[in-house]
Amino acid sequence: EESDQTELFEQAIEWVEPGEIALLLESLPISERIERWHQVADEERLAVLVAMRAEARGVILRALSPEEQETLLREMDAESLIELADDLPDAVVDDALSRMNTRQRQWYEQASQYSEESIGRYLNHDVVLVPANARVGEALRLLRRSPHAFSEHAYLVSRQGLYEGTVSLQQLLAATPDQRLRDLSLQPLSPIQAQSTLSEASDTVEHSGFAALPVVDAEGRLLGRISLKLALELTREQYEARLMATAGLDEEMDLFSPVLRSARRRAVWLGINLLTALLASWVIGQFEATLVQVVALAVLMPIVASMGGIAGSQSLTLVIRGLAMGQINRGNLVPMLRKEIGVGLLNGGIWSLVIGAVAGIWFGDITTGVVMATAIAINITVAAFAGVLIPVMLERAKIDPALSGSVILTTVTDVVGFMTFLGLGSWLLL
Amino acid sequence: EESDQTELFEQAIEWVEPGEIALLLESLPISERIERWHQVADEERLAVLVAMRAEARGVILRALSPEEQETLLREMDAESLIELADDLPDAVVDDALSRMNTRQRQWYEQASQYSEESIGRYLNHDVVLVPANARVGEALRLLRRSPHAFSEHAYLVSRQGLYEGTVSLQQLLAATPDQRLRDLSLQPLSPIQAQSTLSEASDTVEHSGFAALPVVDAEGRLLGRISLKLALELTREQYEARLMATAGLDEEMDLFSPVLRSARRRAVWLGINLLTALLASWVIGQFEATLVQVVALAVLMPIVASMGGIAGSQSLTLVIRGLAMGQINRGNLVPMLRKEIGVGLLNGGIWSLVIGAVAGIWFGDITTGVVMATAIAINITVAAFAGVLIPVMLERAKIDPALSGSVILTTVTDVVGFMTFLGLGSWLLL
Structure with missing residues (x-):
């Protein structure tokens, strides 16, 4: 099954440009990636490495022979070294610096004064x-x-x-x-x-x-x-x-990084989500007595949480995009909130009727339908509110809303959903 | 609270470029947007409209007086008309075409022969x-x-x-x-x-x-x-x-489109998700008898579904990125699957032990812990498998995996999670 990739690679390597070779190397399982790497022409190797994502590139850097490293270092310019430095041992970086001419070294020092978030670090020096x-x-x-x-x-x-x-x-x-x-x-x-x-x-x-x-x-x-x-x-x-x-992953992640390494890097996100899931379970646990008597509540409760989660993530996604484009700020937060809550009330109202009817018919009980409808309407409206406020507050606290926004939102919609649904159920159905 | 936006706009409009004015207009609530639009200089109006997202632009187009429309049409070139045509009445498009010179009209006709997915439609004509x-x-x-x-x-x-x-x-x-x-x-x-x-x-x-x-x-x-x-x-x-x-939204969506319109456009996605949530509930409903006897299962079941969903969405996100960059194909699907399942087994194994222990201690019962651990391990592994296969199959069927991938995945992880957990519970705990 690896022959397609190999064939592609051999056709490609002759005429394509370093960025494309980099993408192709990233798409190869690790052992094959290192093997193919040796087919890349010497004069293109540095450019290919620079174009690769850090994790996939690391695999190659670690497999370089001393001679190959030597060849790379000979051609190293300031821009390439800035890109590669984090993946190279300090001694190798110093070696590369000592081989550079004064101007390149000066550029490297200038660039490394700027953080990874500012353009000063990545600018091009090819000016006239x-x-x-x-x-x-x-x-x-x-x-x-x-x-x-x-x-x-x-x-x-x-x-x-x-x-x-x-x-x-x-x-x-x-x-x-x-x-x-x-x-x-x-x-x-x-x-x-x-x-x-x-x-x-x-x-x-x-x-x-x-x-x-x-x-x-x-x-x-x-x-x-x-x-x-x-x-x-x-x-x-x-x-x-x-x-x-959005999935707790990192842009530099390698399609084929070793299982152990991948598992470790993703485990954190699973752990964070486990804590929020435990919180939701704890809320459900408060209503054990109710659940024993009205099992319909246990059957229906995931629907309440899920509808809130979906409606909230629609507001969240829209607001995160607006924040990223600089379109949402103090000046239009209130009209934005007003509109999203309006949408939440409307969709919450309509879907709660539909779902309430389905639940009422399914369990042959009007009160179950009413409990369901009310909980859904409340949860969808709260979700719209949270979907706007959570990313705005995270942004103000300088936390990336794209990373943590959806976990926090889901926690809110799960907790609010289970609490209103089971709370109303305890009150009206016992 | 609208004064910030107004002030920003008045500072900006004097010196910034149409793309920025477009972003600013999009960030204004509708009534204010139309008002501010009249401050845009005549000679910039067409460029600003072309740079705006379709839905936000539609609001302005519909509010244009006949004279303003007339002015716009006078300056219309082929590229602008291609961009605006969908939002203009046919009669206005014909009017614009009849005012163009032969070359522009020819360009318009050429471009409109190409679909919205091909570059032939959007190319620039400013060549020497x-x-x-x-x-x-x-x-x-x-x-x-x-x-x-x-x-x-x-x-x-x-x-x-x-x-x-x-x-x-x-x-x-x-x-x-x-x-x-x-x-x-x-x-x-x-x-x-x-x-x-x-x-x-x-x-x-x-x-x-x-x-x-x-x-x-x-x-x-x-x-x-x-x-x-x-x-x-x-x-x-x-x-x-x-x-x-990822949230069932459309790129053209307006931050401030009217509540009714927004609600309608988002309702479809909520409806699709309701169907999948109902399916999950139906699965739970099959185990009503078990739930009545072992209420711990009702308390814990959202954790099983949620952990599977998170693990699956990590694989899904990685694979969707790989597909979008052309890095995943028939040639490396099997090694990719092998690696993701490896990650699933490892993380599934580790987290199932943690969660199993927590559940066992919480409910003071080892068997509950064992049921929980087994279900989590199975669901996380299945999720990894599904996270790779679902987007690959959708891509082959020419369905956008970014849109539908996560709904289908969540359905799988919910159904598999509830079924294994409640199935094992019925078998071991009754």
Whole structure:
């Protein structure tokens, strides 16, 4: 069954680009992954590793022979080392640094001062720089010779390295060679601060209308740039992190990491959920006496919890998206709550009638239907309220709502659902 | 409480770009949204509408006066009309088409032949075209005068409009003006087929190393291009659709759509979930006699279902991500299954011991603990199996696993959980 993958890989490796080879390697079981890795051309290996997710890459890094490590280190630049450093032993990182030229080492040190959440750490250094007092001819020469992609802009810097503005290739072509750059009207493009978060920075580039934007430090020194390509990679990673977080997983997770390692990393989430499930069970346990007498309650109670959970997760998902896009804040929280509770009351009302009728007919008892309908209506409405407030409060407490929002919500809907349903049941059916 | 939003809006509207104004408008309750809309400058209105999500935009379109509609229609180009057509009455679309020049109308007709899932529908027409038999000087003149962003490439076309290759601005600058374009070595960039899916097309651009790639039809005619900016927008939309689908929501959903409309759109998902919850309840109902005698089973049963659901959704999330990236296929399904089941057995084993002990102590009965432990171990393992197979089968049946995967999975883990737990309970505890 592994022949398809092997064949795919052999076709692919000849012509595809490092990002695709990285995806293919990630899709291979570990022993095969290491084997195939040796087919990757030497000059592509570093780029492939950088493009891989950390966990899948770790498997390869740990299997490298000293010679292979040596070859990798020889080509290491600042951007690659920033990406790989966490997975390499300190001695290897120091070795790589000692082989770099001064400029690369300086870039590495600059980048490593910024946290993993800010663009300063991940920016590209492939910029075309010109002294702000240079002339058009000089800038044109530099741009023409530039080995970088998307070199349609040159950045003007002062003697102190401060960012002074941007000129475009088109502008330069329209000017005369001995005009001073300072005298051209510069491009209306404002630099991004290196402390900006990854999502701020990538949104800004996306909306700027330019293929890349310069990045400056707090003093205004030009550090590098963020291109649309980098913005796309960062955006993809953030969305993947959000998708994986809904199941308590990590974006870097490897499809084929060893069973023991996978089990350990996922166990925490199961443990947290066990605690919330125990809480729900404890609530049910308070009504043991009722359950013994009215077994219909035991049969129907999962429906109450489940409907609340679904309705709540609809509000939660909508609000988490709004928060991620910066659309929900103090200013529109109240109208948002009002609307979601409205939806909850309406859907709660309608579905409680349907479910109440089903329950009443099933157990041939109107009161059972009434208990069911009331509990469902209450739980769906509470769920809408919780679905808005929980992520907003988590966001304010700087806790990721994509990760913990749904556990907390389910706890609320389970507890409220069981409590109202069994409470009403004890009151009306005993 | 609406003053923050208003203030934000008034600051923003003066300098930000249409995409940001669109986000801001979406974050306003409907009445305020329409009011603020009138502050948007005439020349930006079309771009703002195009950037908005369909449902939020619909609110504004429906509130337009005939004069405002008229102004919008006057500026309508093919790309905007493709985006807005679904929300406009047919008569208005026809009106817009009749005001367009021939080329725009042709573009509109070309684009509308492609489905909403293919890049042919959304491509950009802002390309610089040169006849393949032209000379360098001519191509340079066209590129310099191009009003489009990212115009670092010109596309060569034959008399019949067939795509023949790409030259870069840098290449042209290095050549002599009277060289024939055909004699330059063209850029190694292969065109994208217009029938490609949105995700194929955006991944290809992301990995290409170019700022944009040409798009051709089945006959090889050049239709337009997809830029990194468009790729980023499309990628974002796809991820948002996946995130929203997990709660049965639609990417286009409006934060502030009217309560009635929101409730109706979400009711379907609640209804589907009700059916699966009823199925789970029916399973429980089969064990009524047992529940009456051993009430501990009623107290503990939600834990069994919940732990299975969580473990299963971890496998499901990992597999859905792998499928979306094209990493899971026939070739590695078996090793994938083997690994996930391994993780399930291990975590199932460990947590069943913990939970079994807790249950045994809580109810002072070893057999209850054994029943609990066994049911948990079985359910977590089955969940791992289902978490892999369900999305793979849905994908093969061309059903979106992000939308329906978790409902089906929860049904499986609920049914299997209740059945094994209550079945074992009936057998060992009666």
